[in-house]
Amino acid sequence: MFKSTQFDLLRHGTPALKGVYLGRTDSVLSAQGAREVLAAVADNPGWDLVVSSPLLRCLDSAQSISEQWGIPLLVLDQLQEYDFGDWDGQAFEAVYAQHAHLADRFWQDPEANPPPNGETVAQFMARVQVAKSLLLNREETRILVITHGGVIRAMVADLLGVQPLQWSRIKVDYACFTQLKFDVDSRHCWPQLVSSNTRSPF
Structure with a gap:
């Protein structure tokens, strides 16, 4: 059986909390960020499912979009942002002031x-791969996925064979779309990068 599924990956809008290692730390969107997402989803190109990270900077928008277009909402823990551990929620400057050598090593080779x-x-x-597999095994064919910059980079990097050392070269702006298409049969999967870092899903 052949099936084609498209992920429209939407990074959340500008968060209220900025200038920090914003991983598992929860932050709502700023007023600007909420407007950015509303503009990005002003029209529905055919989404039949909304999927979201459980973090509020994604989930608040996902719930609104689900209600606006009358389509189901699925929340996946696996779509949370990268966990920065002890640095999570701390300002970049504060971490660098205390642990410059560790921060340098992380950014040079994460x-x-x-x-x-x-x-x-x-x-x-591994957990991003779990999320991808769960979605590819569903019946829906055009899925809006509201998640984080790190998750989107990980999916693109996996598709294109980009090593973690080069992930920062994948540009993912707030409230922008990256579209991935997967053509699947019983034995094979043919992935394709459709678009990257665009303001429109069309």
């Missing part, structure tokens, strides 16, 4: 140098 008590890249990738 795979080998996770933050103290933070998630490893392998753990992060």
Whole structure:
């Protein structure tokens, strides 16, 4: 059986909490961020499911969109942002002032140098893969996924074979879409990057 599924990955809007390692730390959107998302989803190109990270900067928008378009909402814990461990919620400057060598090593090679008590890249990738598999096994064919910059980069990197050291080269702006298409049969999956970092899902 052949099936084609498209993920319209939407990064949440600008959060109220900025300038910090914003991973598992919960933050609502700023007023600007809420407006950004409303503009991005002003029209429905054919979504039959909304999927969201449980964090409020994604979930608040997802609930509104689900109600607006009358389509189901699914919340997946696996779509949460990367867990920065002891640094999560702390200002970039404060972490660098106290742990400059650790911060430098993390940004130079995140795979080998996770933050103290933070998630490893392998753990992060594994749970994002679980989310992808769950969605590909559903009946819906055009899925709006509201999630985080790290999750979107991980999905794109996996599709294109980009190593973690180069993930920062994948631009993912607030309230922008990255679209992935998966053509699947009983034995194979043919993935394709349809668009990257666009303001419109059309």
